[in-house]
Amino acid sequence: MHFFSYNRKGFVLAISLILTLTLLSACAGQQGNQETDHTSTKQKTITDATGKKTIPAQPKKVAATSQQLMEYLIPLGIPVKIAPKATISDNFYSYFPKDKQKGFHLVGESSPLNFEGFLAQKPDLIFVRENTQSYDKMAQIAPSIMIKETENWRTDFKAYAQLMGKQKEAKTYLANYQKQVDAYKAKLKKTVGNKKVVFIRLLDKQVRIYNHLPSSVGGVLYHDLGLTPVAGIESKDLFSAISLEKLLEMNPDYIFVQTGKQDEKPEVSKKRLKQITSGNIWKSLNAFKNHHVYVVDSSFFNNTPMSQLNTAKIITEKLSK
Secondary structure, X not given: OHHHHHHHHHHHHHHHHHHHHHHHHHHHHHHHHHHHHHHHOOEEXXXXXXXXXXXXXXXXXXXXXXXXXXXXXXXXXXXXXXXXXOOOOOOOOOOOXXXXXXOOEEOOOXXXXXXXXXXXXXXOEEEOOOOHHHHHHHOOOOOEEOOOOOOOHHHHHHHHHHHHXXXXXXXXXXXXXXXXXXXXXXXXXXXXXXXXXXXXXXXOOOEEEEOOOOOOXXXXXXXXXXXXXXXXXXXXXXXXXXXXXXXXXXXXXXXXXXXXXXXXXXXXXXXXXXXXXXXHHHHOOHHHHOOOEEEOXXXXXXXXXXXXXXXXXXXHHHHXX
C-alpha cells in the first residue's frame, strides 16, 4: 500500500514537471516571436533637410523617386525595390546589376512621378530628390528622406550614409572607386598621354561643351582620369554653348558625344546626330578623321556613384583601343 502511494506521488510529480517545462518552453517561444516582431518594426530618429523624423531602423521595401537617386543607396546596401524607369525607352541603365533587378517594381517614369504607383507598392521608406512638392506627396505614403543636395556626388553619398548608419559601407565603396579609377588613369596615361579630350552634347540648335568642373562629366574626364581638356572651357558654368566652327578651332583629338534630350525617343536623337555629323565642318575634325569620336548615352550626365564609375570604365575602354 505504501509502495503504491509512493509511486503514485512520483508519477504525479513527474507529470507536473513535464507540464511545467512544456509551459516554460511555450512562453519562451512566444517571447522570442515578440522580440522578432519588435525588431522588424524597430524605429529610429534622424534629422534630414526637412527636419526631425522617425523612420524604420531596418527598412525592407525602400522606394526612390529616380534611378539616379537609387544609385546612391544600392552601394550602401539599402534594399531599394521601387523606382521609376531609367529613361523613356529603358527600364534600367545598362550598367545596373542584373541581380538587383530581380523583384524590382518599376512605377512609371520619373517625370511626372506616378504617386499612385508608389502608393500601391506600400514602401516602408521613400527617398526623394530635393523637390518639395514631391516630398510632401511622398511623405503621405511612407516616411520619406530628403537631403540638401550639393553638386558633389561624394558629399551627397556620405550624407545618405550618415543618415542610414552606413558610414562603413560608404568608406568601402569610395576606396574601391578610387582604386579602380587610379588604375584607369595609369592606363590612359600610357595610351592617351596629353592629347586633348572633350565631351559635347548635340541639341537642335546648339552644341554644348562640358567644362572641367568636378560636378559634371568633367569630374570623371579631367579629375578622376587626369585627361587633358582643350583650352577655353574653364568656366563656372556646367557647360558652354559653342558653334561647330568653334569646335573645329579647338580641334580636339578625342570627342565623346551625346545627343538627345531627356525622355526623347532614340530615333529622334539618332536623326539629329546624323544631320550634324554629316556636314563638312564635322568631317574636318581630327577626331573624326582618326576615328576617335565616341557616341555615348545620357547616363554620362547622372553624376552619381554608380554612373561615375561606369563612365570612367567606358572612357578607358574607348581610349585604350
